[in-house]
Amino acid sequence: MAYIVNKTDGSQLVKIFDGTVDNSTSLYLFGKSYSGYGEYLNEDLVRLLENSASTASPVAPLRGELWFDTNTNQLKVYDGSVFKPTGGAKSQSSSPTGSVAGDLWVDSDDEQLYFRTTSDTWQLIGPQYTKLQQLSGWKVETINALNDSVGSGRIISSMYNGNTRIAILSAGSFTPASIPTGFPYVYAGITLNNSLGASFAGTTTTASNIDISSTSNVSASVIAGGNIMRKDIAQTIAGVLTVSADTGMRIGAANDLQLSVSGIDATMANVTQDGDLKLQVNWGGSTITPIKIDAANARVGIFTTSPTVPLEVTGNVKIVGNLEITGEYNASSSVISTYDDAFIKLNNGNSETDAGMIVETSDTDDARMFYDISENYWSAGENASYSQIIRLADAVTDGNANKEKVLKTTAAGNVKVTSLTLGAVGTNISTSSTSDLNVPTTGQLAESIKRWGSNYIAIDGSIGSPTGNSIAGARYVETTAPTSGQGSNGDLWFVRET
Numbered sequence: 001m002a003y004i005v006n007k008t009d010g011s012q013l014v015k016i017f018d019g020t021v022d023n024s025t026s027l028y029l030f031g032k033s034y035s036g037y038g039e040y041l042n043e044d045l046v047r048l049l050e051n052s053a054s055t056a057s058p059v060a061p062l063r064g065e066l067w068f069d070t071n072t073n074q075l076k077v078y079d080g081s082v083f084k085p086t087g088g089a090k091s092q093s094s095s096p097t098g099s100v101a102g103d104l105w106v107d108s109d110d111e112q113l114y115f116r117t118t119s120d121t122w123q124l125i126g127p128q129y130t131k132l133q134q135l136s137g138w139k140v141e142t143i144n145a146l147n148d149s150v151g152s153g154r155i156i157s158s159m160y161n162g163n164t165r166i167a168i169l170s171a172g173s174f175t176p177a178s179i180p181t182g183f184p185y186v187y188a189g190i191t192l193n194n195s196l197g198a199s200f201a202g203t204t205t206t207a208s209n210i211d212i213s214s215t216s217n218v219s220a221s222v223i224a225g226g227n228i229m230r231k232d233i234a235q236t237i238a239g240v241l242t243v244s245a246d247t248g249m250r251i252g253a254a255n256d257l258q259l260s261v262s263g264i265d266a267t268m269a270n271v272t273q274d275g276d277l278k279l280q281v282n283w284g285g286s287t288i289t290p291i292k293i294d295a296a297n298a299r300v301g302i303f304t305t306s307p308t309v310p311l312e313v314t315g316n317v318k319i320v321g322n323l324e325i326t327g328e329y330n331a332s333s334s335v336i337s338t339y340d341d342a343f344i345k346l347n348n349g350n351s352e353t354d355a356g357m358i359v360e361t362s363d364t365d366d367a368r369m370f371y372d373i374s375e376n377y378w379s380a381g382e383n384a385s386y387s388q389i390i391r392l393a394d395a396v397t398d399g400n401a402n403k404e405k406v407l408k409t410t411a412a413g414n415v416k417v418t419s420l421t422l423g424a425v426g427t428n429i430s431t432s433s434t435s436d437l438n439v440p441t442t443g444q445l446a447e448s449i450k451r452w453g454s455n456y457i458a459i460d461g462s463i464g465s466p467t468g469n470s471i472a473g474a475r476y477v478e479t480t481a482p483t484s485g486q487g488s489n490g491d492l493w494f495v496r497e498t
Contacts, residue, residue, distance in 0.1 A: 005029055007062070026058040026065060051075060057083050072096060089113070095122050134163035145174035156186070167192050270295065278305075434497055 003016040016031040028040035053068040061078040076083035089104035103116040110130035114122040129136035142153040157169040173188045182193030192198040215226035248260035256272045279291040292301045301307035304314040346355040356370025363383035372379045378389040395408035399417035425443035476493045
């Protein structure tokens with residue numbers, strides 16, 4: 001007949017048939033008339049004695065089942081999902097695994113006690129220092145004072161670091177009966193170990209106020225309060241004020257002005273946005289500003305506090321050396337620039353190149369007058385068309401021998417050319433042209449020969465025909481014009497000046 005094995009809560013665990021053994025749990029469970037049950041039964045008893053001691057947890061544990069974890073030498077209980085330590089402090093070098101809130105762990109390396117928090121972290125209980133760090137932190141102690149009655153020791157709090165007492169906190173002042181190292185006298189408050197040269201860094205209640213009634217220093221290292229520089233009033237120091245930090249000095253309620261050093265470079269800066277920087281002097285009893293840096297407009301004014309361009313100078317400027325300008329020169333107060341120097345030299349000290357003057361126009365390349373180095377003469381023109389500027393020395397008096405040259409007269413007023421062509425024939429030469437200084441054309445001379453008075457000379461008695469002169473006559477040169485009775489057909493009569 002089969003057995004039905006129930007758990008403590010009454011629920012069925014397993015049904016075991018006659019002559020069989022069940023191993024669905026950590027123990028062997030036997031059915032009726034199972035032969036050879038003795039070995040399994042004894043092993044079950046051993047498992048119970050050992051609490052299933054092993055490196056691996058039981059494979060089919062029941063809730064509440066115990067298991068001794070030989071990896072951590074810790075007794076654990078199965079909560080229905082995992083095995084958890086049953087409690088008690090665990091001493092090992094690393095934090096235990098599978099721990100629950102409230103578990104204790106002693107760090108065997110640092111000799112410190114921890115407890116497991118509800119947030120699954122280990123919280124140090126103490127001591128606050130490790131084994132290697134030795135005694136560090138506050139320790140409440142009792143020491144005897146000199147001349148105290150026996151057993152009436154003084155309660156103090158000692159601050160240790162690496163097992164060395166750094167300071168003593170005491171409610172009263174006294175001389176220790178057995179002097180601790182560095183504490184020949186204990187003051188009310190905090191007393192520092194005088195053998196360490198210990199000192200406070202920061203602000204303390206007593207350091208907030210300094211007695212400045214005396215200027216007599218106790219020693220070279222203990223300075224009287226009267227020799228300490230104050231910041232609430234104006235003071236004068238005897239000696240040089242040196243700031244060894246590269247960060248320098250800060251001046252102003254908002255630290256606006258800063259003096260600093262970077263490497264070998266020194267900087268004076270107004271770090272407030274759009275804050276100006278001024279250099280002022282006392283000039284004859286009046287404060288003037290020779291230099292102002294206008295931060296809002298990024299401008300510098302020299303002897304002007306309202307610069308309108310990046311650099312504006314009010315007054316004369318003297319430059320000893322070269323002035324190099326990248327951009328344009330503009331004399332805003334006048335359309336004419338004047339110079340006191342007798343000469344203006346261009347392209348000084350540079351490689352030889354064309355140089356001169358450019359006047360901006362609407363034409364290509366504007367209008368220019370420049371020295372052409374390839375031709376070695378001055379040129380001028382506009383719209384990218386230039387020609388030589390003629391000097392008096394370049395002109396010639398003999399145009400026949402020097403063709404394509406500009407002409408000039410000789411000292412006597414004469415000029416010589418190979419030929420001369422006028423633009424028009426010109427009007428007829430008449431008897432009234434005797435005072436005319438213009439040069440006649442060949443056409444005018446030919447016409448005057450053909451004419452007599454206002455008509456052409458008759459050809460074979462035919463008056464008015466311009467086709468030829470077939471009648472040859474006499475030639476007369478007189479100072480007066482001929483009368484109607486003088487001359488014959490074909491005669492020429494020249495009237496000359498008297």
